Amino acid sequence: MNKITAREKLLKAAGELFYNNGITATGIDSVINRAGVAKMSLYNNFKSKSDLVAAYIDARHQEWLDLYAIRSANLANGWERVLAIFDAYQDHAEFDYQNGFRGCGLLNAAAEMPANSIEREAVNRHKQEVRAIVHQQLSELPFTDDSPAHLTQLTEHICFLLEGAISLAGLSKDTGAITRARTMADQLIEQAL
Amino acid sequence: MNKITAREKLLKAAGELFYNNGITATGIDSVINRAGVAKMSLYNNFKSKSDLVAAYIDARHQEWLDLYAIRSANLANGWERVLAIFDAYQDHAEFDYQNGFRGCGLLNAAAEMPANSIEREAVNRHKQEVRAIVHQQLSELPFTDDSPAHLTQLTEHICFLLEGAISLAGLSKDTGAITRARTMADQLIEQAL
DNA sequence: ACAACTATACAGACTAGTCTATATAGTGAT
DNA sequence: ATCACTATATAGACTAGTCTGTATAGTTGT
CATH class of the missing domain: 1.10.357.10 (Tetracycline Repressor, domain 2)
Incomplete structure (x- = not known):
C-alpha cells in the first residue's frame, strides 16, 4: 500500500513553499496546512523549524x-x-x-x-x-x-x-x-x- | 551643522540589518532601534516596510x-x-x-x-x-x-x-x-x- | 508658530512551539 | 483469535512572544 508518511508530506509541502516564497516568510502553519497534516506530526518528525x-x-x-x-x-x-x-x-x-x-x-x-x-x-x-x-x-x-x-x-x-x-x-x-x-x-x- | 536626518539614519540601519540578517528576518523595531529613531519617524518617511x-x-x-x-x-x-x-x-x-x-x-x-x-x-x-x-x-x-x-x-x-x-x-x-x-x-x- | 522629531501605548494578526487527549494500524505473545 | 503494546497519526486549545502599522501627546530647534 506504500502509504505516504506525514514526514514525506511535510518535506514536499515545505519544499514547495520554501522555494516559492522563501524560508523566513513561510510559517509553520502554512507548511502543515499544505501538507494536510497535524502540527504535532511536524514536531514528532522534526525538532524545530x-x-x-x-x-x-x-x-x-x-x-x-x-x-x-x-x-x-x-x-x-x-x-x-x-x-x-x-x-x-x-x-x-x-x-x-x-x-x-x-x-x-x-x-x-x-x-x-x-x-x-x-x-x-x-x-x-x-x-x-x-x-x-x-x-x-x-x-x-x-x-x-x-x-x-x-x-x-x-x-x-x-x-x-x-x-x-x-x-x-x-x-x-x-x-x-x-x-x-x-x-x-x-x-x-x-x-x- | 549638516544634521543627519531620521531618514538617513533609517536607511543606514536598514542597509546594515537587511544585508546581514535578511529582509524578512529583520523587524521594524530592530531597524528603529539601530537607527536610534522613533517608530513614527519611520512611518513619516516611508509608507510601509x-x-x-x-x-x-x-x-x-x-x-x-x-x-x-x-x-x-x-x-x-x-x-x-x-x-x-x-x-x-x-x-x-x-x-x-x-x-x-x-x-x-x-x-x-x-x-x-x-x-x-x-x-x-x-x-x-x-x-x-x-x-x-x-x-x-x-x-x-x-x-x-x-x-x-x-x-x-x-x-x-x-x-x-x-x-x-x-x-x-x-x-x-x-x-x-x-x-x-x-x-x-x-x-x-x-x-x- | 512650525516642522521634525521622540516616547509610548495600542490594535490585531501572526509566530514557533507545547500540551492533552484521541484514533488507528500493525506486531508479538499467549 | 484475543490481548497488550508500540508507533504514528489526528484535532485543537494554549503560551508567550513578535510582527506591522496607528494614534496620541510631548519635545526640540529655528
Whole structure:
C-alpha cells in the first residue's frame, strides 16, 4: 500500500513553499496546512523549524545529485559529464518553472541566512561538492596545459558560469541562460584541449 | 551643522540589518532601534516596510553605480572599464566584509522575494543595467569577430562570471574569487581581440 | 508658530512551539 | 483469535512572544 508518511508530506509541502516564497516568510502553519497534516506530526518528525529547514536543504542537495546521476549515466567521457551538470540544473529549472523559476533553491536559502550559519555552511558544502565533480571530470581530459593550476582555474571558471547563469536565469525568467552557459563551458573545454 | 536626518539614519540601519540578517528576518523595531529613531519617524518617511525595502534596493543600486564611477574614471578604454566593474564589486565585498561578506545584497534581497514581485523586478533592472554597461564598454573594442552576436555572447559570459564569482565568494568567504573572475574576464577579452 | 522629531501605548494578526487527549494500524505473545 | 503494546497519526486549545502599522501627546530647534 506504500502509504505516504506525514514526514514525506511535510518535506514536499515545505519544499514547495520554501522555494516559492522563501524560508523566513513561510510559517509553520502554512507548511502543515499544505501538507494536510497535524502540527504535532511536524514536531514528532522534526525538532524545530530549523530542523525542517536542514532537511529541506538536504533534500534539495540529494535531488540534484539524483538528477545529475541520471544525466551523466552512460556518457562517454569527462567532457560530456561536465556538460551534464548544466543539464541537471536545466532539469531543475524546468521542473520549478511551473510555480515560477527563482534560481537555485539552495543559493536562495543561503541568501536568507546570516553569515556563519549552519544553513549557509550546508549550502557551501553542496557547492563544493558540485565543484569537486567538475574538477574530477575535467581531470580525466587531456588538456594542452595539464598543470594542476590550469585544471583548478578551468574548474572555477565553469563553476562561476554555472552559478551566474542560474541566478540570472531566475531573475530574468530566461532559463535559456543555462543552455547558453553550457555552450560557453563547452567552447572553453574545446579550446583548452 | 549638516544634521543627519531620521531618514538617513533609517536607511543606514536598514542597509546594515537587511544585508546581514535578511529582509524578512529583520523587524521594524530592530531597524528603529539601530537607527536610534522613533517608530513614527519611520512611518513619516516611508509608507510601509515594503517602501523601506524599495528604498534599500534603490540605495544599493546607487551605491554600486557610485563605486563604479570612481573605479572607471580616467581609464583609457572599454577593456579597462569592463574590468573596473569587477573592481567596483570587489570594493563592495571588502566594505561589507566587516560584518561578514554575504555576496550581492541585491541578489540576496531578490532571493527572499516571490517570483514576479516588484522587488525582484527592481533587482533584475539593476543587473540589466550592469549588463548594459558591460555591453557598452565592450562595444568600443576592436574584436576579431565584431558581429553583434559575438558581442552579446561575450557580454553574457562576463556577466555570468561576475554573478557566479560574487555568489560563491559570499558562500565560501573567499573574496579572492572576484579577483580571479576578473582575471578570467581579462583573458577572455584578450583572446577575442 | 512650525516642522521634525521622540516616547509610548495600542490594535490585531501572526509566530514557533507545547500540551492533552484521541484514533488507528500493525506486531508479538499467549 | 484475543490481548497488550508500540508507533504514528489526528484535532485543537494554549503560551508567550513578535510582527506591522496607528494614534496620541510631548519635545526640540529655528
